[in-house]
Amino acid sequence: MKTARAYPNIALIKYWGKADEELMLPQTGSLSLTLDIHPTTTTVRVRPGASADRLFLNGSLAGTRATGRISRVLDVVRSVCAAKMKAECEKETPQLPFLDVVSVNDGPTGAGLASSASGFAALVVAAVAEYGVELDTRELSRLARRGSGSATRSVCSGVAVWHEGDDCTSVAESVDAPEMAMVTVVLDNTHKDVTSREGMRRTQETSPFHEAWVASTRQMLPHMLEACAKGDFERIGELTELSALRMHSVIMSAQPPILYLSPESWAVWEYAYQARTRGIPVYATSDAGANVVLLTKPEFAEKVAREASRFGSTQIAGPGRGAHLCDTHLDMDGIIAEAVKNSGELPDGV
Numbered sequence: 001m002k003t004a005r006a007y008p009n010i011a012l013i014k015y016w017g018k019a020d021e022e023l024m025l026p027q028t029g030s031l032s033l034t035l036d037i038h039p040t041t042t043t044v045r046v047r048p049g050a051s052a053d054r055l056f057l058n059g060s061l062a063g064t065r066a067t068g069r070i071s072r073v074l075d076v077v078r079s080v081c082a083a084k085m086k087a088e089c090e091k092e093t094p095q096l097p098f099l100d101v102v103s104v105n106d107g108p109t110g111a112g113l114a115s116s117a118s119g120f121a122a123l124v125v126a127a128v129a130e131y132g133v134e135l136d137t138r139e140l141s142r143l144a145r146r147g148s149g150s151a152t153r154s155v156c157s158g159v160a161v162w163h164e165g166d167d168c169t170s171v172a173e174s175v176d177a178p179e180m181a182m183v184t185v186v187l188d189n190t191h192k193d194v195t196s197r198e199g200m201r202r203t204q205e206t207s208p209f210h211e212a213w214v215a216s217t218r219q220m221l222p223h224m225l226e227a228c229a230k231g232d233f234e235r236i237g238e239l240t241e242l243s244a245l246r247m248h249s250v251i252m253s254a255q256p257p258i259l260y261l262s263p264e265s266w267a268v269w270e271y272a273y274q275a276r277t278r279g280i281p282v283y284a285t286s287d288a289g290a291n292v293v294l295l296t297k298p299e300f301a302e303k304v305a306r307e308a309s310r311f312g313s314t315q316i317a318g319p320g321r322g323a324h325l326c327d328t329h330l331d332m333d334g335i336i337a338e339a340v341k342n343s344g345e346l347p348d349g350v
Contacts, residue, residue: 001044001045002127002129003326003327004129005326006039006121006155007039007040008118010032010285011150011153011243012033012240013032013220014243015030015149016213017204017213018204023145024149025165025170026162028214028217028218029161030161031162033159033319034321034322035318036317037184038115038118039118040119040121041106042101042126044099044130045332046098051098052071053074053098054067054101058103061340077127080135081131081133082095085131100332102336105118116151118151120144120147121151123144125323125325129325137173137322138171138173149162152172156322157174158174159175159228161175175229176228177231178228178232182295183305183308185268185311187291188291194288199260203250207250207253207255212250213247223239244284248260260286265291268294268312282296282304283295292311302316
């Protein structure tokens with residue numbers, strides 16, 4: 001039994017569009033801040049003799065679609081781990097067993113706060129450890145990418161850049177940046193109607209402006225890396241807002257249009273504009289959902305959280321640790337027993 005914890009990340013330079021859907025390769029690079037709030041904790045355990053993986057998410061037995069998604073990633077993990085074992089032991093390639101996966105999200109799931117990023121990062125780190133294999137951050141980042149593009153970045157601590165490239169080179173790495181804080185403004189806890197994966201696909205296929213989005217993102221990323229290296233918070237904030245606005249603009253130009261942001265979302269954006277006229281260094285960004293995240297300097301975080309609380313539930317976040325193993329485990333047996341009881345299904349292989 002192994003347990004890992006990972007945190008969501010919020011992209012400052014956004015990723016929106018894949019060059020390869022199977023390998024989850026991005027059309028452009030991106031840059032994000034891993035947070036220290038809303039973690040996903042995942043405990044895994046081998047299932048000797050079982051014919052499939054099982055997923056228990058937030059206390060419930062997951063359906064075929066969600067389980068299939070994690071199984072596809074675990075198949076890649078098993079392949080990589082088995083190959084490494086064979087290389088180290090010079091024996092036949094082992095057949096690694098299926099897993100029980102129990103995962104709990106501390107934050108909202110599927111609401112535009114990167115729960116899939118933390119979820120797949122934690123899954124990969126726990127599964128690799130359960131199979132008894134050691135991989136470095138680069139290799140773990142590459143595996144996490146197969147589940148969710150943004151999970152590539154949640155393997156890394158703090159500010160991370162995810163490179164476009166091929167299956168071997170499209171990985172994330174941490175970069176130096178000035179001290180920053182984020183204030184999450186949760187306006188909607190519900191699962192969004194259009195998933196990020198479907199939204200990306202529709203945008204790529206139907207928006208007449210998608211090529212311009214790709215070109216502009218490739219231009220912005222080097223400027224963001226330069227601003228991070230120089231510690232230029234104002235430039236970081238400006239590029240953060242510009243990237244988010246351009247992303248949502250191209251999303252809204254899809255056919256049919258996708259409207260992730262709500263009137264309440266735009267009210268928070270307007271707050272950021274007005275706060276800057278009062279000397280508060282705060283910049284808005286939103287991922288694929290109605291919720292808004294406010295980027296500011298640490299010394300202004302409490303003031304921003306207090307003022308933004310009139311829009312929704314606020315929480316201050318700082319730079320978080322990359323995906324890592326934990327010494328304590330979820331109550332796997334208890335969670336599985338209760339979930340199976342509630343679902344009315346008999347546990348496979350038990």
